[in-house]
Amino acid sequence: MPKSILAVNAGSSSVKITFYTFDNPPRTIVDAAISGITAPPSTLKYQARGRKHKEELKEKLSTAQDAFKYLLQRCFSDPELSEVASADDVEYICHRVVHGGDYCDAVEINDETLGHLKGLEDLAPLHNFSALEIVRLCKSELPKVRSITFFDSSFHQTIPEAVRTYPINQEIAKANGLRKYGFHGISYSFILRSVAQYLNKPVEKTNLIVMHIGSGASICAIKDGKSVDTSMGLTPLAGLPGATRSGSIDPSLVFHYTNEAGKLSPASTSEMHISTAEDILNKQSGWKALTGTTDFAQIAVPNPPSEAHKLAFDIFVDRILGYIGSYYVKLNGELDGVVFAGGIGEKSALLRRTLVDKCQCLGLAIDDVANDKGPGDEETVKDISKGSGKGPRVLICQTNEQAIASGEIEVSTVVLGPGGSADLQASGFRQ
Numbered sequence: 001m002p003k004s005i006l007a008v009n010a011g012s013s014s015v016k017i018t019f020y021t022f023d024n025p026p027r028t029i030v031d032a033a034i035s036g037i038t039a040p041p042s043t044l045k046y047q048a049r050g051r052k053h054k055e056e057l058k059e060k061l062s063t064a065q066d067a068f069k070y071l072l073q074r075c076f077s078d079p080e081l082s083e084v085a086s087a088d089d090v091e092y093i094c095h096r097v098v099h100g101g102d103y104c105d106a107v108e109i110n111d112e113t114l115g116h117l118k119g120l121e122d123l124a125p126l127h128n129f130s131a132l133e134i135v136r137l138c139k140s141e142l143p144k145v146r147s148i149t150f151f152d153s154s155f156h157q158t159i160p161e162a163v164r165t166y167p168i169n170q171e172i173a174k175a176n177g178l179r180k181y182g183f184h185g186i187s188y189s190f191i192l193r194s195v196a197q198y199l200n201k202p203v204e205k206t207n208l209i210v211m212h213i214g215s216g217a218s219i220c221a222i223k224d225g226k227s228v229d230t231s232m233g234l235t236p237l238a239g240l241p242g243a244t245r246s247g248s249i250d251p252s253l254v255f256h257y258t259n260e261a262g263k264l265s266p267a268s269t270s271e272m273h274i275s276t277a278e279d280i281l282n283k284q285s286g287w288k289a290l291t292g293t294t295d296f297a298q299i300a301v302p303n304p305p306s307e308a309h310k311l312a313f314d315i316f317v318d319r320i321l322g323y324i325g326s327y328y329v330k331l332n333g334e335l336d337g338v339v340f341a342g343g344i345g346e347k348s349a350l351l352r353r354t355l356v357d358k359c360q361c362l363g364l365a366i367d368d369v370a371n372d373k374g375p376g377d378e379e380t381v382k383d384i385s386k387g388s389g390k391g392p393r394v395l396i397c398q399t400n401e402q403a404i405a406s407g408e409i410e411v412s413t414v415v416l417g418p419g420g421s422a423d424l425q426a427s428g429f430r431q
């Protein structure tokens with residue numbers, strides 16, 4: 001029987017997996033996701049062969065690894081999916097890894113690349129550790145299957161030097177790799193391709209401001225099909241606030257928060273060295289600190305349950321507007337569209353309307369009916385702009401980071417060969 005490709009996306013609050021056929025082009029066999037890992041009970045979404053299923057899970061899945069094991073078992077034990085019954089049916093596992101340092105391309109996992117990636121774990125404390133734990137699990141429990149890692153940061157290698165450089169001592173900056181990397185690049189790559197196709201424009205002539213806003217939130221300015229700026233930085237902490245992240249703050253705040261903040265966190269292990277300050281800003285801030293919930297669906301409501309919920313909403317709107325204004329100027333006002341994506345961007349009509357109403361001076365306008373309805377299940381891109389087509393479009397894109405494995409997006413030079421015969425050496429994987 002032909003083998004399959006498994007794609008894994010470990011986000012900060014969710015794990016999503018998709019099995020694809022190893023064909024050209026690949027077809028989806030099954031999509032399964034667990035969300036709400038940081039706000040139990042977790043929810044399972046499962047979709048295969050036209051069957052759709054959603055359930056609240058009784059099992060306590062508090063880590064990405066537990067969620068991944070659960071999802072894998074669920075797919076392998078589905079009697080209707082004979083083509084993915086065990087690890088023997090899988091040719092490759094494609095992992096989304098958030099921080100890839102200077103890697104421009106995907107890499108195949110071996111002892112050397114795994115060692116290199118381990119060195120980057122501290123730079124994405126909510127992500128790389130979990131993703132690499134899944135990589136390690138696959139290595140030990142599915143040893144015959146080759147693992148390929150794709151990086152969120154690769155898409156942003158085109159950011160100009162003046163934008164990616166922090167104004168600090170450059171010897172120290174270069175020695176320690178201290179620069180803006182940017183993340184959510186696998187998603188931005190998928191969105192760029194999908195939106196360019198939708199607008200009937202060549203990718204290399206497409207100019208967009210894209211928001212990927214979920215538990216982690218970022219925004220990206222894309223000029224002529226290339227990332228020219230993005231709100232996240234050295235780590236995914238910079239820029240917009242998120243479910244548990246503060247986003248950008250005055251760096252000096254760390255020294256005034258508490259004199260304990262510089263110490264290593266009690267949660268630090270020999271695997272992960274994160275300071276109390278990093279723990280507070282990454283895991284104990286954002287919506288959780290302001291309102292007690294990490295679920296933005298409880299915040300983005302017409303009548304917020306408390307002043308704190310309203311404040312959280314207003315803060316998010318304020319920070320996003322700041323970036324839209326800045327990126328509009330950086331793109332010289334030459335904009336094909338503003339795109340909403342990610343869990344919040346795709347689902348919150350209220351946030352989209354509030355933001356677009358405040359961007360009228362940029363020529364943006366929203367169609368309330370289309371906005372309230374949102375995209376249909378099979379609709380990757382939906383136009384929610386008001387008006388005849390003049391001015392930048394306002395779009396929703398249902399992003400798909402697992403599509404890294406489908407070969408449809410150009411995260412790197414990697415091409416999974418036709419008919420399932422991938423030649424890793426020739427196709428640009430570093431081994």
Ligand SMILES: Nc1ncnc2c1ncn2[C@@H]1O[C@H](COP(=O)(O)OP(=O)(O)O)[C@@H](O)[C@H]1O
Pocket residue numbers: 011012013014035213214215216243294295296297298300342343344347348
């Ligand atoms: N209807 C909704 N309105 C507003 N926010 C929502 C809604 N549904 C889900 N969300 C938000 O989307 C987040 C998940 O986004 P997602 O991009 O899937 O997660 P991750 O960052 O883990 O990849 C949830 O934590 C929740 O805050």
Ligand SMILES: CC(=O)OP(=O)(O)O
Pocket residue numbers: 010011012013098127152183184214215216217236
């Ligand atoms: C980079 C990042 O924050 O990812 P996620 O939104 O999946 O947590």
Ligand SMILES: [Mg+2]
Pocket residue numbers: 011012214
């Ligand atoms: Mg995500």
